[in-house]
Amino acid sequence: MADAALSLEARLKAAARDLGFADCRICRADEPWEAGARLEEFVDHGRHGDMAWMETTLERRRAPTAMWTDAKSAIMLAMNYGPDSDPLAQLELKAHGNISVYARGADYHDLIKKKLKQLAGQFAQLTGADVKVFVDTAPLMEKPLAAKAGLGWQGKHTNLVSREHGSWLFLGAILTAAELEPDAAETDHCGSCRACLDICPTNAFPAAYQLDARRCISYLTIEHAGPIPAEFRTPIGNRIYGCDDCLAICPWNKFAQTAGEQKLWARAELKLPELEDLAALDDAAFREVFAGSPVKRSGRTRILRNVLVAIGNSGDTGLVASSVLPHLDDEAAMVRGAAVWALWRLDPKRFEAEKAKRLPDEQDEEVGAEWTLTPK
Template sequence: MDAAGTLAARVRKQAVEFGFTACAFTTPNAIPDAPQRLQGFLDAGYHDQMAWMAERTTWRANPAALWPEARSIIMLAEAYSPTEDPLTLLKHRDRGAISVYARNRDYHDIVKKRLKRLGRWLIAQDPCEIKVFVDTAPVMEKPLGEAAGLGWQGKHTNLVSRDLGSWFFLGAIFTTLELPADAPEADHCGSCTRCLDICPTNAFPAPYQLDARRCISYLTIEHHGPVDEALRPLLGNRIYGCDDCLAVCPWNKYAVDTTEPGYWPRIELSRPKLAHFVSLSDAEFREVFSGSPIKRIGRNRFVRNVLYAIGNSNERGLRPYAARLLDDPDPVLQDAARWALTRLETATG
């Protein structure tokens, strides 16, 4: 093994010691089909209000253009596997379903801190320049993860691994060092369509294509303003994100337990009562979700989601909680409260 190969082996070992679940290597020019795929996504309008997706497309689709000095990309995976099936909570309509990844601390902070630690270690071994990314720049982490061999982009467009299943975050370290690239991973979805079939809103126009305009994760997190009334009943009790397509992937039988306490679910976010969350003031919201990725969407958008869940709950006892929002200063919340109350007029619970 040459010096570069020896260093790569040491990086891989050190990454695991620092808390990453897996580590692999690729190059900035390893995703030549990315520009065409990205442009097709944008031309179809699938990005909707995510205007940032259409900005700096040259950088987003071409890592070599983002930082021309980079010679290698170290791709890191970090497991956050749930302790129970997240689909079970969807049956408890008086409770809110929060995506598994958001039930404790913000993964951006945890992963970036670990990336920087590994980066500092790398510089100490072989002086170089680095840049670290975790959803913080126009970097297409999933195609790069596939190119590095960490997994493949499944039919739900998320990365899937034969060793980790679906439950893992991605981070990247760009470096000026020349490190040997790993072989890309092949697609192992086969004829399985479980992730497509379970989607409540039919957000997949075709395998490997996602229309964010119908995706519950997008609608509850990124979408500003009222959600289309035709889609509101399909949100169920999901108040932040959606895990359905990830949860049914058969490759999750190989998922590994997370060792990071920051990903272990907070009790109050595991099965939260809708009645409690819909009553949060702005100050209370910021206190409850301090250090959480949920804080980013703000109190109003979060309470909007809770009101839709109340409207879908069939729980007449929640009517008074929704009624309190009829005079909220935010017209979106007023609309959501009216919709919820109308839905609950015929509730039997």
């Protein structure tokens, strides 16, 4: 922020670009907005599923000033994470696990927070104003703020869309007590397009601009703590962590560039790992493979559940002996249940034989139901 001839806002944006951010825009943080009411409706309808934290932090999420009463301006930052290949094409590689593009490397929270702190520190030193930094880890609604600041608009899939960067954007925020000149909000450019709604494998959008997280594959594979409901298992395909379909199909992606920053954080071994290799990971190996990755936070049990669902969808009977049968004895009931379903999908004859041996001794009610109820 060295060029004193520029306005404070222009210097801030130049500094953001120097740190690798794709865009930086500003909005008021202390004005009324409708996002709080929309969130309350989302929670009232139960569409947050197991994410109880959304309900318990609802009051603080209603507005930025509910988080910090002195906040006057929001400095909104975007970082491009555009992939170098089409995630939709990778859904056909059924022997491999599909990890959402954003999670194929270092945790984006760490990547962005470091840069946000650098920018916030420079700004605070220059202005003397108080600042607070946020990267999706506190009850602050970044997407509505980003739209208000003009970084893009919330598309029909509820994620941010940019005319310059498509749907591939990490977001971060700096709240400050400083009074800054706001940018114009972006207008909605979705038009009549409904590609993101129509491609959803589980019909997670009850209407445009509305999401029912309970049906969303990202929620089911990352946040949901129990067995994946039977109706969603086949549509999940080989997605073992998240889902990029509604993002990847967005026509505005044609203007997005592959993220140069991605080379710094993406890891080739997490792009399309083999399901057989993932199924063989014990707890120590799981922690090693996913060290520093957001996948690690979900834990081996939840990820192994997803891997076994993907194996059941693979059609590869060769995985029964190596990757399914061993997990019928897993100490985690959720893993055993997923292995039962995978066995039923791949080898119905072996399923009946194993059922006769194992069902009488199974103590978990949900696993017992997997053996006795015809899976879908």
